[in-house]
Amino acid sequence: MSWLKTVLPTRALHWVGAGVVFAVAGIFGAILFVWSGVYNIAAIDPHVPAVNWLITVAKVNSIDRHSNDVPARPPLDQPAQVQRGAVQFDMECGACHGTPAAPQTGLLRNMRPRPPKLSEVVDRHTSKELFWIVKHGIKYTGMPGWPAPERDDEVWSMVTFLEQIQDMKPDAYRQLANTDPERPPAGAPDGLQTCARCHGYDGHGKGKGAYPILSIQEKEYLSRSLQAYADDHRHSGTMGPIASGLSDKQMDRLATWYANQPSDDLPDDTSPASELVMRGKKIAEKGLPDQDVEACISCHVRAKGRRFDIVFPNLEGQYANYIADQLLAWKTRGRGRTREGQLMKPMSDISHNLSNQEIRAVAAYFATAK
Incomplete structure (x- = not known):
């Protein structure tokens, strides 16, 4: 510390030295306090005010900073x-x-x-x-x-x-x-009551577009979707924990149940503007070559169809809100990497090349194409 003597007077050096001693003593004292186990961590006793203040300030400031x-x-x-x-x-x-x-x-x-x-x-x-x-x-x-x-x-x-x-x-x-769902109908598979809280027993999703209509899909698509959720190939904080608790047999039975539900009496979706539907029809059938967007029907063919031995979801008659929200999830690359989503041009890339208004148009078209 000889170099300090050239820039600080003797009195200042004494204060610096005292500060270092107090800092080292404070650190050592804190370690000793924690090591001793003197502080009571029993849940039945509240924190002392100083500890409570420290925790609260740290939490509030951390949330404020990181949420920016x-x-x-x-x-x-x-x-x-x-x-x-x-x-x-x-x-x-x-x-x-x-x-x-x-x-x-x-x-x-x-x-x-x-x-x-x-x-x-x-x-x-x-x-x-x-x-x-x-x-x-x-x-x-x-x-x-x-x-x-x-x-x-x-x-x-x-x-x-x-x-x-x-x-x-x-x-x-x-x-x-839906805290009190109705009792399952006769012959319902195990686990159906949990599914019905969101999808209903008929697979119509309660008519608001929060959840998809399942009855318009093939059994194989529904079964593969459940497996993708369980394996975290398709991400969801809702479906992932539920699907991971199902056996293969339960997945098969639930997929069979919903695929066999009638889909000729689907709830009416909100009627979109005709010009929006026509714009969506053009994108769905011809794509947007200038934006590197392929035609939707290249994969999502009519009537629960399949292509390349892969079952793609049927979009005709699906809720417009649900389709749009899922395309936005693809756009932010949050849906995951399923085989279906990566077969041709990845859906995340296609969605990224669509504007939000174009996404709404495509969704409006398929919702009306029953």
């Missing part, structure tokens, strides 16, 4: 987002945070930290902050990250639902989340 990098909200259908978010919230989040129809249980009072009642705190955060929390989770709180972090559209669905939870009445919540 969250991209803008995509143009997804809002009513469909709310419904998807409500079901997922009821299945995964309500047990800890409570719901508009079921308050938190007394057991949660002894958790440290106690899960917040979201209807009371959600307005403290911006949309981007809510997105970051839902997607990434928070360490040491029991708050997990989203099971499929690739699916930003699913995270936004949860955020959109949370933004409406404050004023949501119990009955409205029960209807959105």
Whole structure:
């Protein structure tokens, strides 16, 4: 430290030396404190104020800083987002945070930290902050990250639902989340009641475009989709955990059930403008060569067709909102890498070359092409 003597007076050197000693002593004392086990980590006792303050400040500032990098909200259908978010919230989040129809249980009072009642705190955060929390989770709180972090559209669905939870009445919540589904019909396969919360027993998806119509698809496509979800080749924070708990036999029986449901009495979708349909028809049948977009019907042929020994999903009669939201998911490369999606030109590339308005047009055309 001889060089310091040339730039600092003796008194200043004494202060520097004392500072170093105190810093080393502080670090050593902190290590000794942690090593001793003196601090009580029992969940039944709250943190002392200083520790609680430190944890809270670190959490708030971390969320504020990292949420600045969250991209803008995509143009997804809002009513469909709310419904998807409500079901997922009821299945995964309500047990800890409570719901508009079921308050938190007394057991949660002894958790440290106690899960917040979201209807009371959600307005403290911006949309981007809510997105970051839902997607990434928070360490040491029991708050997990989203099971499929690739699916930003699913995270936004949860955020959109949370933004409406404050004023949501119990009955409205029960209807959105379908908390009390009807009893399964005779001959229903195991697990169908769980599927019916979103897809219904008839596979019509409850008529709002939040979920796809399954009854227009082939059994093989439905079975392969379930397997892709289970293997995480197709990403979904909703379908992945459900499919991974199914055996091959259960997947086969559920796929058979939905593929055999009648599809001649499908619910009416919102009637789009005719010019939008015609624009979508042109893209679907001829593509957009200047934008490197192939014709949709090159693979999605009529009447549950197949090509190259691969079963592609039938899009005719599917909800416009659902088609558009899935194309947007492809566009952000969140859907995964299934064999069907990579066979010819990858769907992620095709969707990326379409504008959002062109996506809406294609979706409107197929929804009306029953």
